[in-house]
Amino acid sequence: MTVSLYNPGEEQKSILVFLEHEGGVLANVSLELLGKGREMADGLHWSLAGLLMGHQVADLAHEAIAYGADEVWLGEHPLLQFFTIEAYAHTAFQAVSDGKPSVFLLGATPNGRDLAGRLAVRLRTGLNADCSGLRIDPDSGVLVSEVSGFGGGVLALIEMRTHRPQMATVRPGVFTPSEMDRNKNGKVIEIPLVLEEDMIQTQVVEREVGSGIDxxxxxxxxxxxxxxxxxxxxxxxxxxxxxxxxxxxxxxxxxxxxxxxxxxxxxxxxxxxxxxxxxxxxxxxxxxxxxxxxxxxxxxxxxxxxxxxxxxxxxxxxxxxxxxxxxxxxxxxxxxxxxx
Amino acid sequence: MPDLHMVVCVKVVPKSEEIRVDPETMHLIREGVRSEINPPDMNALEMALDLKDRHGGRVSLLSMGPPPFETYLQAALAMGADHVYLLSDRAFAGADTLATTYTLAQGIRKLGDVDIVFCGEESADGATGQVPSGLAEWLNVGQLTLLTNIEMDLKRGVARGHRELKGGYEILEVPLPVVVSVTTACNEPRFMDYRIKPWAFEAGRVTVWTAGDLDADENHIGFNGSPTVVSSLAEAPSRERKKQFLEGSPAEIAQLLLNVFREDLPQ
Amino acid sequence: MRIIKGNNLEVSPLEDEDLNAVRSSHIVLDDELWDRIIELTDGAAALCYQCGVCTASCPWGEVKKEPLSVRTFIRRAQLGLADGNESLWLCTACAQCEAYCPRGVNISDVFRGLRTIAWERRSVERGLPSMLWSLYWNGNPWSQPPSQRSLWAKNLDIPIFNPQHHEILLYIGCTSSYDHRAQKIAQSLASLLLAAGVQFGILGDEEPCCGEAVLSVGNKPYFKEVVRETLQVFQEKGVHKLVTISPHCFDVFQNHYPRVGGRDVILPIHYTQYLAQLVDEGRLNFSSTVRPNEKTNPSNEPIIDDTGEPNVIKITYQDPCFLGRHNSEYEAPRRLLEALPGVEIVEMEHSKVDGLCCGGGGGRMWLETFPGERFSDIRVVEASQSGASILATACPFCLVCLEDSVKGARLEDMQVLDVAEIAAMAL
Structure with a gap:
């Protein structure tokens, strides 16, 4: 039997959400996951954390708190300015191994999927992709994910009982963000980072957002x-x-x-x-x-x-x-x- | 550098419209269901074959599944690939993404000196889209996902990928070896070449590798290697169109449609 | 290797080392390719003496400034030249050229042969490989689920073909199985056969594709494979006599399926021929007057004119190329229409052997034909000028193309209907 890096006995009773952002704004899907995460955490008296990576993005941490996070784990580094799989996977892996959340949610976006796929393997855990519904069983703390396959023709409930974190990706639009509350308190925790240029193989040659008909x-x-x-x-x-x-x-x-x-x-x-x-x-x-x-x-x-x-x-x-x-x-x- | 060696991961999937679930056993009914090569994998194969047309080299197909899948893979071979490997063993059954990516990675390791691994964007059945980056992690190589185009700089040993993002694009460079995922429908897969087809469909054309051949750790394959379990499986409510006529004044109809948007649309 | 220098047709042998230099400035003839073209076209091109009647009669001349030079294609085939040319995919296999060719060249087959080579060289039009893959995975060229092939018959209670009980197999074909508009032809035809007391069945979801789409785009080797598989299904199901809806299916069964032991494996009949025969035998009778346009005449009562006589409805008939020119069947559909009460047939300016193609043959149903270049646009104007209010045809491709053009030209008084639909109204 494959064994995850940490097991249910070692987990923290918390839900972690990957916070994506573009142009200084948190992605809708991340706000939606904070909303759903908040709802599930409240029911269980768990805590909700956001994982924020980037360069000069501390402001967004407060935004995430206003949208429901109790904590934001902040990976702040010039090499995190653009998404590269090496830097982001390295940082996220470190954050998750340190914080040991029970549940880790990501948006099923191009970058969210890339990161989720890498991390699940690195953490030796399971990954429920493109979930259309999420629920945590209050007795066992097991995340039950609803997923569909075959072009939406088949619905399945998937869970993992022995591996942590319980990872899941969710498409944009499935959940609704909570009301924003500027007065909500939360902690920003810096992730101690050692990132070197030579760890990054991916080179962004050109980048354009907002063009073309598709x-x-x-x-x-x-x-x-x-x-x-x-x-x-x-x-x-x-x-x-x-x-x-x-x-x-x-x-x-x-x-x-x-x-x-x-x-x-x-x-x-x-x-x-x-x-x-x-x-x-x-x-x-x-x-x-x-x-x-x-x-x-x-x-x-x-x-x-x-x-x-x-x-x-x-x-x-x-x-x-x-x-x-x-x-x-x-x-x-x-x-x-x-x-x- | 020596000839490019490209591997294309290919999955045989039952056709989505045909799939049914047995309500008693909660298992998929696969009998009598037509299958096909996962359409996004065909786009990946086309991209690889196009690179082969431009730069030479060879293309190997890698798949996982029971022996009856051979004939499907042979159709892909008849498009112009050079070899096909089917990872087939009862011990592989029940694999989720973690076990699947491990098994495929073992297959690629056994092939040796691979420069590019091509995958489709996602599979039509599970639609997880997580295999490419999981595979890259097991192999400890770089990745280029959601490409619509790829160019090679063979002198520098790098692949340059054109990547589609929401309403935009990115051009990324990664040194070889690299795992690539290809955007669905970004190209038109060529049809089989009937001068090749008789060769491709010869008996024994498909190399079958078992868990033993792959030197696979039994803790990482099949059910054992899969952290996730399916606790329930059901057919989604009917996919037939509702054909429901909405009546009322234009303003009333507009309100009815707003409800439809609220239910069906991302906010 | 032989070469042609410039436009001069003097042929001289060529040394290997000069080949590349020569390629850039001369047309290079490839003997191997030449043999291959001869083989693929059964030597059809050899008969041609380059008179050019084909080019002059080609309907592309009606819609393009530069006509499609059919003659040049044949010349290239004679010389063993087959380099890519997008005009190769324009041919709709309408056979207008063949009708006038003084040497009897099977020109459609020359084009199919050149297309076969284009497949080998992977210089085919976008969309065509996907069409073939659809047939390979789904059993139809329309990317539709195989399990929904017989959905058109859901409420009709048509039995599955049984050779012990049935006179004929009703062969629906892919387009009439899936295209909602063309499904109405199948439904009408089924009601006619029931009314005539014909014992017939269908193959349901197991009906195989005839392969015409594959042949028309020139993938001959795949076509052979489809033929083999389809004949196997027919053999297993005990099919012999089959009635087709589409003239394309009919033509391919009639003229391109192999004959074994001097006896036809299958006996295809186009439905217009079969219905005409039923009328002759007194099995099919029509009792109602044809009153098709429900919108202008919702009560479906005969329109009475000033003299107190019911108006006859004027119908003009579009000869589908694959029923008319390819199979010389001009009379059966007309005889059938004439048997309907209250119908008068009027002819368009061009009809029968000169009937203008709808533009949907030769694989063009899977390719885009740009505005201003659609034969059907010209055809519906002709139909309108004939004084007819119904443009009848007996082919699903014609139906789709003509109906599109009628809408485009906003000919609101003109209705496009299949002969089977019209006949069913007279039951």
Whole structure:
């Protein structure tokens, strides 16, 4: 039997959350994990810690405390300015070996996954990836993770009883952050670090954030067909509010309303968003193969007989030019309430 | 430097739409289910074969699973790979990510002088996406994940990877040997070459290695090497579309949709 | 090796060491490749005397400034030149050129042979390898789950084929199995067969692909493999006489499947031929007047004109290339339409042997055809000018392409329907 570096008998009753950040802001997924971590810790009278690594990021530690952390373990070093797997894995390994948390949660982001995969092996422990639900059994302290496989077709509950830390990654959007509380108290604990340049093999040659069209990964696809009569500006507004992107069927592309890279379907892009909103699209098979992998499909079409409704979860018979502006208004007013 | 030796890790997976769970035993029903090579692994293989086209060298396929997987791997061999190795032993059964990455790493060690290990971004069945970096850790080498493109600087012995990030990209350089994961659908896997296919499908073309061949520590393989246990398994609620018609004024419909967004969307 | 200097066709032998220098400035002929092209095209190109009728008759000339030079392709095949050329993938195998070729060259096959070589050289259009992989893993070229192949028949109670009880196998084909629009053809056809009292079955989820998509993009070796596997399934299931929906399936069974021992392993019939036969035999009778457009006439009552007579509905028929030119079947679908009460057939400017292709053959269903270059756009205008309100066809590819063009041209009075759908309305 494989043995982890520390076992349940040696664990601290705490939950550790990997705090990701970009451009001086904590990632949403990290706030969401702090929210979920707080909820689970409160139920068990455990403590919640954040693992923050970077260069000149101490401010973010206080932010994490305001979002629920009792402690922030801070790895502060110039070599941690950009994510490199060597420096981050080294620092995180040291922090986890010292602090021995029972549970260690990371966002299922590109960097979160890289780090989780490395650390699980280094710590000789298990890793529940892409969890859609988390719960800690109050008697045993065992983390029960819900994961799905086979394109969401199969749900499993996974646990580890003899290995620590109990690692899990969670996709963005699964949990909700707690209310921010600037008055909350917390401790910042510096991780004693020895990092040398030659430990780092990865060299970042070039880096650009925020460019390019990648419809294959968008969480929300707002697609327009002939029925929107070229009004992609309207769809773009909706997509922006939902954090998504705009796609199209062939006819609007043909008519020059939108670039061909945004064509969805057999001869275009195959998408797998959480939500696809099909506006004024009749539902030709050539298009439909491009949205079959969407979790939820919403279709708006004035023709009640349109085949698109056979492929949709929510079907709306009506004029897209009336309905979409209403959705935009509703989203905006909801946003204002949330910010108020 | 000598010829590039690339290894592509390939998994045979049942087709997602076809999979069912036996509610009594909570086991997956695999009988009669069509399988395929994990589609992201096909993108990894294409990237490796493309490098072979440009720089020469050889491509080995490495997989783990029961002997009936051989014919699937042979299809991948017919795309232009040179060798295929199947790690097959009852002792490997029940492996989670930790045990799987250990076993694959032992296979790669046995192959020796490997320059690049290619993996798909994730598997269609488990979808953990954790194998590439776990493998890199066992092998104690660098990693380049989520690449859409790779360039070699063979003189300096480094791989330069184009990595996709949310709404952007990164170009990273790592010295060889390196583990690479390839972004799903970033390229189009070539079809089998029928001049190669008869060779690829010859009996005995697949080299099968058992736990003994790998000199594997029995504490690290199969159930023994797996910290995680599946305590329950169930089919997710029906994946058929709901086809639910929403009615009301445009404003009312907008409110109904807001509820849908709240339920289904990342905040 | 032989070389051609410039445009001069003088051929001279070549020393090995000069090869590279020569490659840069001359067209190099490769004898091995030449042999291979001859082999792959059964020597079809050798018959050609370069008159150019093929180029002149090619429908690409209607939509492109530069016509597709079919003649040049044949010349290249004769000379053993096969270097990559994206125009190679334009050919829709409509066989318009073959209809006029004075030498009877099987030009579609020359193109398929050149495409076979393109596969070997990995210079194929993006999307085509994925299509073949889909067939390899899923058993259909549309990336659809094999377990959903017979979903179209879910509520129809059609039995699984049994050679003891059934006269025919109804062979659905991949497109009519999965494409929701084309599924309606299958459903209509099933209702016609039931009405005629035909004993028939289907193969359900176990129906194999005919392989036409593979042949059309020229991957001949994979096609051979598909044929072998499909025939094996047919043999196991006791299939002999089969009725196809798509003319593409029909053509490939009819003309590209092997014949063993002088006897056809399978006996394919296109459904228009079979239904026409049923009408002739008095087994299939039509009692209702065809009134298709539910939107303009929801009550489905005959429209009475000023004279008190019910209006006849004018239908024009698009000859699918693989039923018409490839298999010379122009009459059966028309006979069937004529048998329907209240129908008048009008012809388009070009029809039968000159009928314009929809653009979906030759693997083009899996490739993008850019706006302004779609044959179907021209075709629906012709259909509209014929005075017909229904554009009928008997091929799922035609149906999809033409319907798209009708929508694009906003021809709101024109409906595209399959012959089977129209006939089912007259039951």
């Amino acid at each position: 419809l294959t990964r968008t969480p929300v696809l707002v697609a327009g067909g002939r029925g929107i009569e070229g009004d992609f500006l309207m769809l773009q507004k909706l997509a922006d509010l939902l954090g998504g992107d705009v796609g199209a069927t062939r006819p609007p592309v043909d008519e020059g309303h939108i670039e061909r890279q945004r064509q969805i379907g057999q001869t275009g892009v195959v998408c797998s968003p959480e939500v696809a909103i099909c506006c004024g699209i009749s539902g030709a098979f050539h298009f439909v193969v491009g949205i079959e992998k969407a979790n939820t499909v919403i279709a708006i079409n004035s023709d009640p007989e349109a085949p698109i409704f056979d492929y949709a979860d929510y079907c709306i018979v009506g004029d897209v030019h009336q309905i979409i502006p209403e959705i935009i208004t509703a989203l905006r007013s909801e946003g204002e309430i949330a910010h108020a």
